[in-house]
Amino acid sequence: MLLAPITAQAQDSTPTGQSQLEADRAAGLAAREVEKEAAKVRKQQEEEAEKAAKEAQKEEDKAAKAAEKEARKAAKAEAEASEDKDKQARKAARNAEKDAQDKRDNNAAEASVLAAPLVATPDKADPDNILFLDLSTGGRVTIQLYPEIAPNHVERIKTLTRQGFYNGIVFHRVIDGFMAQTGDPTGTGTGGSDLPDVAAEFNKFPHLRGSVSMARAQDPNSANSQFFIVFYPRFSLDNSYTNFGRVIAGMEHVDSIPRGEPPATPARILQASLKSQNLPEPNYAAAGQPADRAISVDDLNAPITN
Structure with missing residues (x-):
């Protein structure tokens, strides 16, 4: 009698287990x-x-x-x-x-x-050692010559001056800030006088503003008639070019020289004379004429270097 309910209970629990699974x-x-x-x-x-x-x-x-x-x-x-x-x-x-x-x-x-015990002061100097250059730029340039330091060069300049050699010669090579060169009768930089060349007389006198020094070719002993005037100090020239004088008056007329190598319209030396010659100044207005011809660069031979 007890088994039936148990079986029934087992049968009743089977669906519930499947649902849970x-x-x-x-x-x-x-x-x-x-x-x-x-x-x-x-x-x-x-x-x-x-x-x-x-x-x-x-x-x-x-x-x-x-x-x-x-x-x-x-x-x-x-x-x-x-x-x-x-x-x-x-x-x-x-x-x-x-x-x-x-x-x-x-x-x-x-x-x-x-x-340097060079020369006496200009007012006491020997008049034969005072060079006048009357320029076409309108005035007289006074140069004190120094025979004590360059006797042969000074004597050459004085000899040519007395001959009238420099009268009418142009400044054929003028470099601004450096120098103005003249003394060549051909106006080309290649010419000179008929006199023999002068041996170098290099000296300790410095190239200052207004110094006047002798131009030359490569040979130190080739100076003849050409010279240059220095615008500003150029000490590199010392002991290489013979310094023989210095401008003591009229430097403004040198400053007015037209620049060029050669200048288009060169200035010229109207008259060169020694103070001892006592020559009057020329009529600058009448005599200050330009060069007869233009000088080409091909004609120019630069005898000095800067």
């Missing part, structure tokens, strides 16, 4: 689906995070490259500025050295002038 299976399936979706979301998040990290790294690398570029640019600018500063410093040092050398040269020149 199916529910568990469904729950497991749902859990797997949820896990699958969660994994998918995690993967997507990881990919997005990786992508964001790459983008961030890319931006960081870009910023680093830009910073490096700016650093190189700044370093280059600094190096260039430093180089410019060094150049300026070197230039300033060279200029300072040049100024110091010029000062030393000027001091040496002045000391040489003061120390």
Whole structure:
């Protein structure tokens, strides 16, 4: 009598167990689906995070490259500025050295002038050692000759002057800031007198403004009749060209000589004379005529260098 209810109970419990199993299976399936979706979301998040990290790294690398570029640019600018500063410093040092050398040269020149027992002062000088050049630029140039330092050259100038050799001769080579050259009867820079050349008499007297020095060719002993008047100090000529006199009055007429090699309209010596000859000055307005012909550059032979 007791078995029936037990069997019935067993029969009644079977459907309930199957339902629970199916529910568990469904729950497991749902859990797997949820896990699958969660994994998918995690993967997507990881990919997005990786992508964001790459983008961030890319931006960081870009910023680093830009910073490096700016650093190189700044370093280059600094190096260039430093180089410019060094150049300026070197230039300033060279200029300072040049100024110091010029000062030393000027001091040496002045000391040489003061120390050299050359000639008496112009107002007491021998009138036979005072040369007058009456120029077409409108006035008389007075030159003190120095036979004490260049006797043979002074004697040559005086001899040619007494002969009237220099009358009418042009200044065929005139370089601004350097000198005005004359004494060639051909006006080309290649001519001279019929007298023999004069041996060099190089001396310690400096080439200052107004110095009168003998022109020559490459041979130091080739001076003849050509000479030049210096516009500004040119100490590089010292001991290489024979300095034999200096302008003591009328330098403004030398400054007015037209420049050129040769000048388009050369100035000329209207009259050369010694003070001892006591010749009157010419009529500059009437006598100051241009050269008879233009002198070509091909005709010009430069006997001295600057």
